[in-house]
Amino acid sequence: MPSNPHDERDNAVPASVGIVETRFARLFSDDHPLQFQIGAELASVTVAYETYGTLNANKNNAVYVCHALTGDAHAAGLHSADDEKPGWWDGFIGPGKALDTNEYFVICGNVLGGCQGTTGPGSVDAISGKRFCLDFPFLTVSDIVSVHSELVRHLGIKQLLAVVGGSLGGMQVLDWSVRFPDQLRACVVLASAPKLAAQGIAFNAVGRRAIYGDAGFLKGQYYDSEGPRYGLALARMVAHITYLSEDSIELKFGRRLQDSDRFAYDMQKETEFQIESYLHYQGKRFVQRFDANSYVYLTRAMDYFDLSEGYESLAEAVKNVQARFLVASYDTDWLFPTSQSKELVSALLQAGKHVSFTELHCPFGHDSFLIDLGPLNEMVGPFLEQA
Amino acid sequence: MPSNPHDERDNAVPASVGIVETRFARLFSDDHPLQFQIGAELASVTVAYETYGTLNANKNNAVYVCHALTGDAHAAGLHSADDEKPGWWDGFIGPGKALDTNEYFVICGNVLGGCQGTTGPGSVDAISGKRFCLDFPFLTVSDIVSVHSELVRHLGIKQLLAVVGGSLGGMQVLDWSVRFPDQLRACVVLASAPKLAAQGIAFNAVGRRAIYGDAGFLKGQYYDSEGPRYGLALARMVAHITYLSEDSIELKFGRRLQDSDRFAYDMQKETEFQIESYLHYQGKRFVQRFDANSYVYLTRAMDYFDLSEGYESLAEAVKNVQARFLVASYDTDWLFPTSQSKELVSALLQAGKHVSFTELHCPFGHDSFLIDLGPLNEMVGPFLEQA
Incomplete structure (x- = not known):
């Protein structure tokens, strides 16, 4: 087993399993x-x-x-x-x-x-x-x-x-x-x-529809191109809301603005509030690590499970x-x-x-x-x- | 004022204001x-x-x-x-x-x-x-x-x-x-x-992003073409979930299937469950009566209201x-x-x-x-x- 890189650190740092390999x-x-x-x-x-x-x-x-x-x-x-x-x-x-x-x-x-x-x-x-x-x-x-x-x-x-x-x-x-x-x-x-x-099935359906509706989805055959990046990010955004409680999202973001203390009043600006910017960031990050086809298959498996x-x-x-x-x-x-x-x-x-x-x-x-x-x-x- | 077409009907029918004009x-x-x-x-x-x-x-x-x-x-x-x-x-x-x-x-x-x-x-x-x-x-x-x-x-x-x-x-x-x-x-x-x-702002952000991401949106200048029908329907789908309570959606749809008593097990099929079919229907119907630009403006007005x-x-x-x-x-x-x-x-x-x-x-x-x-x-x- 790998050594523990935290061994010599302060006791307050939780012990880790160290360096691991997949x-x-x-x-x-x-x-x-x-x-x-x-x-x-x-x-x-x-x-x-x-x-x-x-x-x-x-x-x-x-x-x-x-x-x-x-x-x-x-x-x-x-x-x-x-x-x-x-x-x-x-x-x-x-x-x-x-x-x-x-x-x-x-x-x-x-x-x-x-x-x-x-x-x-x-x-x-x-x-x-x-x-x-x-x-x-x-x-x-x-x-x-x-x-x-x-x-x-x-x-x-x-x-x-x-x-x-x-x-x-x-x-x-x-x-x-x-x-x-x-x-x-x-x-x-x-x-x-x-x-x-039913509510969980409903949110999964919305996520999949966001992916299917992205012109980059190409019926799942997108591996030689960019893929449905926008749709997958959107799917993640809506799912992410369901992972947070109303109170925690309120406490963390409330109505605070992202870039200034005044509204931009700009219809083109999508990230006026911090919560919007956060969701966009979550979507963008997700696309870097996840595959849309897997998302589609695994949410369906979740829906079907009984x-x-x-x-x-x-x-x-x-x-x-x-x-x-x-x-x-x-x-x-x-x-x-x-x-x-x-x-x-x-x-x-x-x-x-x-x-x-x-x-x-x-x-x-x-x-x-x-x-x-x-x-x-x-x-x-x-x-x-x-x- | 217009006459009441319900006048001669059964008393159980609630009285109406009759035929009206915009x-x-x-x-x-x-x-x-x-x-x-x-x-x-x-x-x-x-x-x-x-x-x-x-x-x-x-x-x-x-x-x-x-x-x-x-x-x-x-x-x-x-x-x-x-x-x-x-x-x-x-x-x-x-x-x-x-x-x-x-x-x-x-x-x-x-x-x-x-x-x-x-x-x-x-x-x-x-x-x-x-x-x-x-x-x-x-x-x-x-x-x-x-x-x-x-x-x-x-x-x-x-x-x-x-x-x-x-x-x-x-x-x-x-x-x-x-x-x-x-x-x-x-x-x-x-x-x-x-x-x-914040949660309401978050759901509105998802809806607008669905519209913006539709290739038919054309930065809002879509009136001579089909417009962002898919995106607007998707925005409505996600919003519609938030309008229903978890219990009512469960009672109304639960896990009941749309077309048969058995799963289709088909990754291309988007409306396996009744709740999915219902949301798709709501999205489709909404697109017939609502304009995407209005949706974008009015949800923003809602976000900004304080x-x-x-x-x-x-x-x-x-x-x-x-x-x-x-x-x-x-x-x-x-x-x-x-x-x-x-x-x-x-x-x-x-x-x-x-x-x-x-x-x-x-x-x-x-x-x-x-x-x-x-x-x-x-x-x-x-x-x-x-x-």
Whole structure:
């Protein structure tokens, strides 16, 4: 494992897993292809993943982290000595943190259909020799989990100590607990839901329409050109609003102006208010790191996810679950409100499962699980120790 | 006044004002131009307006209705005998309703900058002989109100019994009460706010960006071509989500599919869920009746509106108000939440004004003031009688 560059620093700096590397696994084969939920097959899937901490001799200390819609495998640490941006859950993964790398072997893999190293619509199809684009098989959360599950087997791990995820990551945890109940002992589901509500589907529809409407989208075959940069940025802007609480956005930006203390009164000026400038910036930044086709596929997977699909009830759906559950929602999260977590918790209890539930008080809305790591560390740490 | 086509029908059918006509007033002149808040002038403004009921001899029974962002002058009645769609507030205006046309003379004028008969960016500039497009003067809520106020004088009315409006209409009522305190005796402000919150500004920014990003926008000079139909529809889609409550959208659509009881699993299909189909329909319908330039101007006016601007406090801003106020919010309205109405009510009370306030319980979110007219009639009727 990499050394810790923070070792000699002030104690106030949280310990880091140090410098890490993204690795790539080639999973599946002609004899053992990935079977998509709706029937397609892929004989080879590349998965980008990172690991932190050490797998013990009994191979029973592994914790899998499922990232959310636009996350990636780089959940903790730095990619080089001069890297200034640690992984997206660095405050939650590392020595002494909830996902304590002194104790656990933490794995995070980029999702199937993604664009950060794992096979997705931007990858080259071995059969046609061309990029998949919109010919990539229709993708569900179950397909994403099938690949995670295969990666765990590939690493020689029979059973995970826990699977942890927020938002779309939490949906993966839920699917995993139902479809591979033997493979995990504990589940942590944060700011998530057993199915997306109509409002969430509606916002995803707007985002996709922004992408489809961009002349640069070219029905998904844009890899030799600039691509739907404007539409993808717009999709991110609207999604970003839904990740923040009304109070946090008000507190952070209010009606403050961007460039001066007076209105410009200019119809051509799009960034008069700070909140506008912030959203434009978020959109621009997103386009640099994300692929529009992946966005389209993964939001659809999110829309389609319904844990109770094919069952008479949600309680029926979770009846074979073996893992203990920790479920947490955030009081200011209006995209995945507490009521949805409660529905899940009720079903688990009805099915006689072990489940702890809490609604955390945090001002940051849906993004709380990525921002407010203090309460999360306090809660998840002890839960994993019990597991 | 027109006859009532419902006279011989079942008593259960609410009485209507009958067949009405939109009229046009030419206001202002070279000697008395409209002075915009930021300095521009217009020597002639056409206003489309309708009236219902009869102005009494003392001319003291007039009630002015201020419409919201995408409304128009056609607030009640039908435009012809075979017209199937009554005016947008027909359940609230008419014989025996809160705005009782047996008692009151009700006026509704299309807003300045609009696209339904009143001068706006799509109108021809008398000086250049060309349509204004984005050369139309920058518009504020105060400019809209200046035109309403002039229309009232034009109709020979010195003082209104009341001014009533919801959402952006409520903002007009507020501005009116401060800038022309002598001109109105009572104000009804529904689902509105003394200023737009950051979240509202954010959603408006997304809508405008959808329009600007449409190749058909042509910097606003699209009147000889198809115009930014896709972008304007997209703007409406995102706005429409914010008008509905999470619960009402869930109840109305949930996760129900549009065309079958099974997923299509087709990445090209944009309307898999009923909520998607509904939003697409709303977008399409909107494009048929609204102008993108007006949308851009009026959302900006909404963003900029801040009743306390130029004053030390909101209470200071309303200190010259003479009218009595009725303020109502809706418990499921997350675009103009109750807290904003309460801020207004506090300021009015602090300034020693007469104000009644209630939070109505209604599942329909921000749109409640247009949908759930029972409670509104019960509340506003008696308030106007007192006035």
